[in-house]
Amino acid sequence: MEWFEGLSPVLQGLLATLFTWFITALGAALVFFFKKFDKRVLNSMLGFGAGVMLAASFWSLLSPAIELSEELGYSGFVIPAIGFFLGGAFLIFADKLMDTYSYGVVVDKNNENIPKAARYRKSILLVLAVTLHNIPEGLAVGVAFGGVAAGIPGTSIAASLALALGIGLQNFPEGAAVSLPLRGEGLSRTKSFLYGQASGLVEPIAGVIGVIAALSVRSLLPFLLSFSAGAMVAVVGAELLPEASIENKKLTTLGLILGFIVMMILDVALG
Template sequence: MKEVISFFENIDPVLAALYATLFTWGLTAIGASLVFFFKKMNRKLFDGMLGFTGGVMVAASFWSLLAPGIEMSPGEGFEKTIPAIVGFGLGALFIYALDKVLPHLHVNFKMSEKEGVKTPWHKSVLLTLAITLHNIPEGLAIGVLFGGVAAGFEGASIGGAVALAIGIGIQNFPEGFAVAMPLRGQGLSRWKSFNYGQLSAIVEPVAAVIGAYAVMTFKPILPYALCFAAGAMIFVVVEEVVPESQQDKYTDISTLGFIGGFMVMMTLDVGLG
């Protein structure tokens, strides 16, 4: 792990953000590749993995984003929370706006429950876009942290950025699976199901590069940007991930998965950050 951190310390931060999110994209592709080996999806396992995803995202929102954002904010007392409040709220509103505009369909939901503007797009595209919504704040968060390190902000560290990338990569594995397997169940070929699954994470490198470049260019926005990513991630968890994991009878399994994901991300961030 020391070698990994040393590698990221010695390259351009924008390039570091790109490499880190190519890693998270790769784990999404590995998760989607399970469609070549399984004929159907085990619902208990699926709900547990969705819960795990939510736990990782909530833990990352606090340990990797909100807490450092508050720590590096100027002022004292209530004044110190202003960047967190503003950034967190704007992040949630950003995903809320995308949720209302971007056509998508949550996993485990019927076509009649699709969201966003009306469109004749196929269910496979809508399912992929739903997971893509998850990945925008994740890529942005990684990029913002790497940009913060380059800008020299106290509280932003390469270890923390690497920990976040690893945690998001781990939870991207079941996300790829969560797209590919339902599509296979609808009759798509294994190859098409895999392609849709891995494409859901293609937005992460793009968002990461934008986040890193923005923070390096406009240094004062870092506390706001960190909390913006946190607000976006929490919105996704509450509005999408948790409801998706609670659609069947395995609610306890998904809840335990959530707890496990939270513990894994917390351990990574504290241990490496």
């Protein structure tokens, strides 16, 4: 831990988000070994990652945003509330945009009577959708490390690492959720893997941007922290929990609770 703390915040954010991308690649690599994977395991991981992200959205992002707003002489709730709302609205708008551009792409279970171009369009949209949701996740990790370097109350290296771990855990089933369906649609294992891991490449980029933004303008940090929190809660509510709860609601709920507890303990005990 000491060697990591001695690194520059930009390098810390980069390494943390490279880890989350690596876990995405591991999930995508399942396509080399399986055509299908036990959904109970994947859904439990999604639930656990969602719990970590929910807890982190408050303790590692929103709470520090409130404290910093008050420290800077702003209202304790106005900027955090606006940032949180806009972060969630960004994800809602992004989903709406993807729905608009994917309109008319109809694929049945066996991909029968579907033009090849339509199947590839669906594949591209699937990758883009996951990639889009990875942007705020990488940004959240970067902003968290930037907040630590900026000396923001309530932030810590341990909490930021725990946030990266939680995002990484839910990235594993996301990588598999991209590569396995693409393999089922007829793409080669190699291409399916490359598409799957590519959806996570945006996280290191967003992570570095988040660190730099957090360090450049201290007065923007309350907004950036709360924006990241709102985006993460929107990802959990709109994507992770609905997807994971379709078939295994109890396992997903258990994973959610355990993930929340683990993140809470790490943040409170080590923060």
